[in-house]
Amino acid sequence: MDILAKERKVKDLEKQLSELGNSEAVEKIKLEIKRYKEKEMTKLTPWDRVLLARHQLRPTAMDFINYMSQDFIELHGDRLYRDDMSIIGGIGTIEGQVFTIIAQQKGKTLEENLVRNFAMPHPEGYRKALRLMKQAEKFGRPIITIIDTPGAYPGIGAEERGQGQAIAMNLLEMSELTVPVIAVVIGEGGSGGALALGVANKVLMLENAIYSILSPEGYASIIWKDASLAPKAAEVMKLTAYDLAEFSIIDRIIKEPLGGAHFDKEKTYLDTKNAILEEYYKLRKLSPTEIHFQRNNKIRNFGFLQRFNYENLGGIKR
């Protein structure tokens, strides 16, 4: 039974609860719900987390921004082609500190998702993000990026306008920024499309978010030629926050309420805000050179490999 089925059961119980007036029965069922949640929803499989990361009710980037920053002003357009709605960018204050915030926005309804293109950005989206980051650097503003995308959009227009080049340029320029960059993965972190906003001093991740090189479905269909084996793929791909923290790809896990972020949104927003500010206060102490150095040092050490020690081997004969 996956997490969504368990959630339906909880919903069922809560529905029964609302139908009953009897206080004794109400207490009993409430206790049952609590017990059930604690028993069944604490241990999640990677596939459960994938489902939660894509959950219909999961808070989107805009919800986080609205909670964290009351005076957020959105800025549009990449100055080259058009405004990509799947990436939101703008300026706002959090606890008195001005931030540039850039986020990938999913829609909550189908209509909104069509406008947001299911949070799959086109090249102009990445160029908008880059423009705003450059602007932030000019004014010495720290940057927060919020990542929630299935991946960069694979389409004719995207290819014609250089999807690869846009992402590459973001990776290059983000590594060179001299202001603090904090990235938060709140849902799906899909492939290069996510990494193009994810070259940061600190990468935070919600407990049930995922971050991977491609979707479990894509992985299953390439390796086993069967997309329905996605749950198994999620298992072997090591895409959960806990796995990535172990690999030190991400720096910090933000705990979610029992059953996922949508069960207690306020708490998730607050925890996320606190985590961001805490990391920012640490980074604030560093000079621009140290910020640049810290990020590049981190990037340079990514990888899992080994090399012969030549002194011991006396060289290799090929």
Place this chain on the structure above:
Amino acid sequence: MNSISNTLNKRKQLKNNLKAIREESPFIKAQRMDVPEGLYEKCPSCNRTVNMKSNIENDYICKHCGNHFRMRAIDRIKYIVDEDTFVEKGLGYITLNPLFQDGYEEKIAKYKKETNLDDAYIYGYGQIYGQQCVIGVMDSYFLMGSMGSVVGEKVTRSFEYAIYKKLPIVIFSASGGARMQEGIFSLMQMAKTSAAVAKHSKMGLLYISVLTHPTTGGVTASFATLGDIILAEPGALIGFAGPRVIEQTIKQKLPEGFQTAEFLEEKGFIDIVVHRKDLKRTLSKLLAFHRRPN
């Protein structure tokens, strides 16, 4: 800053390593693919059979339609770099299996044996018609030239070596993208290589990227499209998403010639499409234009 001194130490070690390797490794001796006299292959472009022996003599170009066949990294170096000038660097990397994927080690071992390479990328010092440069070549015969930790590390090292020697760099990319089997580690190589390009570029050095068939996925979205000058071979497939993925997403057939080198030149993402026979001359010219006064 403790971490700064750590890194400085690391740099020192790296320098020492490079010294050791320079002394120990002779230039590459991997042999050409053994091609028997009677081997015929079908040209993927015009579907006519071509004799591979004569095809190789014709620089892997189909004599019927001019289609550029894929080239192994070793052959590419022999073809581009002046004789006896190539010195391979960054030897001895071992590809590990970070996610404990079934069958990945066996696969790597098989490709290692077949191609005589450590991984899908080799680099070193070389001269092109007398012009000094660092040259790096990806090999699409090694697991589709996909970029895992070792490829990412070696690409980064090649840029660092070029910075250390103050040399321009030429990279031939041919890759299916990031390597799935290494998961998130492969993805992070995109950031690592792009950051290395930035450092090289900041030193005022030239980076020429040559895109060959096929260059897609994570390599297109990182160092391959960040060159100061981007060349491509005719007919090469170049793009971010593969044609099949796009067709599945938009549910319609792609137009003829979509994502070829010529298409990208028209869209303004490539400087020149260069025929293989002119490639060496073009590269040496470009390198000469950017030669620094000694």
